[in-house]
Amino acid sequence: MNPRCRPADHLSRRALLKGALATTAGGVFMNWGDLFGSAAHAKDVAKEQKSCILIWLNGGASQFETFDMKVGRPTGGPLRPIQTNVVGAQICELMPKMAQQMDKVAVIRSMRTSQIDHPGGIHLMHTGYGPSANVRYPEIGAVCAKFLGREKPDLPNFIKISSNGDAGAGFLGPNYQPFGLDHDGRLPQFAVSNLDPKIEANRNELRNFAEDSFALDRKVEVAGMHREAYESVRRLQKTLKVFDIEQEWAKHRDLYGDTKIGKGCMLARRLVESGVAFVEVGQSGYDTHADNFAGHKGLVPPMDHAWAGLLTDLHQRGMLKNTLVVWMGEIGRTPSINNRSGRDHYVRAWTTVLAGARIKPGIVYGETDLDGKDVKDKPVTEGDFFATIYKSLGINPNKENFQGVRPIPLAPFGSNVVEDLLA
């Protein structure tokens, strides 16, 4: 499509758009073009593509009941810390499985962000920007779809599995809109054709004729785009098998844990393996203004299991070096415990976690003070966080998109990449 791209770029992009990807589990589930005459080659090319999986903790998980425990302090709460496979890094007892994966992750204990409520926070931590009246900022998933996504893909480049955030593609446009699934891989409305395949094939042939007829004396590019978007629907219909996870789930249930979030995480891995640039998996219920501790006892263990399973699986498949796994919600929770045993919203000092891609594994970055009320060292803003994410994926965070004539950098102007987090 783009006449300016170099042959080398073209080769790899084309390879990916056609990419047939064999899973280690066995079956080839994508249509496989004959560009290279070798499935192995396409697989290698696909392996070098960066992808991102976001585990989204909607409502805002507590840093005190996960990665930043304040043992024996009035803000600490009743839960106990446990040792991990990284010397000196203790985490909450609710995460025994992640304790054995700490050598793969970088914990940021010094997040300081600017939106304290849910709608603002959800927007902020999906886009890097606070909500604005006049700019429709794109979510990180849309940005990744644009910059990491395969051209002419068989699958959408931005997939959300039961997750939140409604900024979507923003001004980047319909090509980067999220494709929403539930944990079982159930497809969104209108994704599946109910037409008899024979009738559909016939009418498709007639439709191609009509398109050819229009293209005969008009070379206008938008008609080409319209036609290509239709072809992407045809390709998607052929690859719907990838969303049917039952067979593979039977094999991996123990690794991920038999829960919704477990299923979602395995589906995310499966999609990334099939060439999807960005997958977000959501878990809801963290807004624990009341019964914070009981709430986290219910929510964290299944998430711990799923997340640890995902990291193990990605690692074993050799995918972790090119897949960034982000763990965050929209806000942290207050150091003080309210009279309903709850914790409220807090953004002055909280925690996020990164793993994979270029992230330095097995580190804890930044520090909060004795009671977790403030960042003691190395604060990380939302802008710094997004800049670091983009850089770890090989995307220049200063790159600009445009809404009208207005340049919008991927990470807000003035953000700094946290180089210490990158290997």
Next chain:
Amino acid sequence: MNRLLLSLLFVSLPLVPVRAADPPLRNCIDEQVKAAWAREKVKPAPLADDAEFLRRVHLDIIGIIPTYDEAKAFLDDQSPDKRAKLIDRLLEHPRYALHQADEWDQVLFGRNPPGYETQRRPTFQRWLQEQFAKNVPYDKWVADILKAEGTTVDDGPPWFLAQYDRQPEDAAEKITQTFLGVQLQCARCHDHPFEAWKQVDFYGVAAFLARLQVVQFDKKNNELKAMIGERNTGEVLFTGPAAQQTPGKKGEPIKPKFLQGEALAEPAPPKDLKEERSLPASKAPAKPYFSRKDKLAEWITAKDNPYFARAVANRVWAQFMGRGLVHPVDNMIAKNLTHPELLTACAQQLSAQNFDLKWYIRELCNSQTYQLSSTGEVEDARPTWFERARVRPLSAEELLESWRQATGYDAVAAKAPKPPQGRFHGVTWDYMVRFFGQPNNGTGNFQGGLQEHLYLNNGEVSRLIATDKGSLHQTLLDDKRPWEERVDQLYLSILTRPAKPAEKKKFAEYLSSGDKPAERLREAIWVLLTCSEFRFNH
């Protein structure tokens, strides 16, 4: 750009009345566009044939394709001035106001207006339609919008500013972009890197709006009931470049100042004036001792405002011609200006005609430039030198109403015992907005999307292919002529043109094979409803 260039770009408009001897604007348009072709060595497309022109002008003026009968009558008409007569007829069509109001509603609000309470705004939309139906001059209705008198349940004008409750900076950005074609928002955080704008220019405009607030009474049938109140006191605070901000830094109040002009002369406040932080809710706000907002409205829409006439002349030009003479339309800087003399001519004449948009649209549509074919090798959907007609996607509104018209869905529904109410029936309107509402990449260029086609392929479009008596489907099935002739009617009904021989042959083959002609005809109709030729106005 320096101030000198800026003043060249926005030369003020002398108030010259148009004399009868002046050639019509349409001639001036064609001369200037031709001169640019010669200079740029561009080869133009031929004139559009009647069918191509017919579909285009219907969609552009009244937002819907013609019916089969209308198309046939126009193509059969042998009179030499039939195009001009058609334009006149469409300008008097009841849908003229409807469609032009749709267009401007999107300019003023977009699909996702700020402030969730302006998402639904039937009162505004009805009011705007009235302005077009009565052909109220553009400067008059813009002044009404900016003065924002009345309540949102009874009046249209307050809706626009209701988007920006206590957000003077956001309102200033939107107003200057929309009505003046200038991009001030860079200067919100820093002096503009390439233009003359300083931060104080931006805050000088925002200061006019600093005292505004949406005073909400209630909701009526889920519609916002509010007025735009203006306090007696309140300033915008300027804290210097964003990069040098420190928490807690207190800003300097900035006084209202006209863009590139004088500071606003304000009368001294009454002696007993108390500071007002907020207007009381649920009570109609009193008028302030002095309205800054009204002064801004008067300055923006003044005859001698150098930006106003050029901005609207350019925006409406772009609506019909695909791109502005300065492109993009909301960034009117010298380097984006391709046809300087032509823009000046359009702006001067439009101003001299008292901002009569109907007159302007008539001139645009009667020009040869507008009537060029969209065929040719140029790939750009909106060619820079207007060497062929632009190709633009149909809006969600145009698509749905044109689909229904083409299939005879409306004709059938009109005869039902309880005809459907409202404009957007037949499918779920929310889906139409979601999948077809903003099919662009942020800079106004079309972008195809998977979800649009999932909807076309697997969604509700097939519902619109009515099969009852009187529908296109049933009419063609009952018709006993050979399929080749019926295919001609199929094409004219949906694509507003006769079928070419190869198309007749192909479709006739398709329709006559197998033993289920009704099913095949449905699919053939679906093909024409969803193909690129229908999706775009070309």
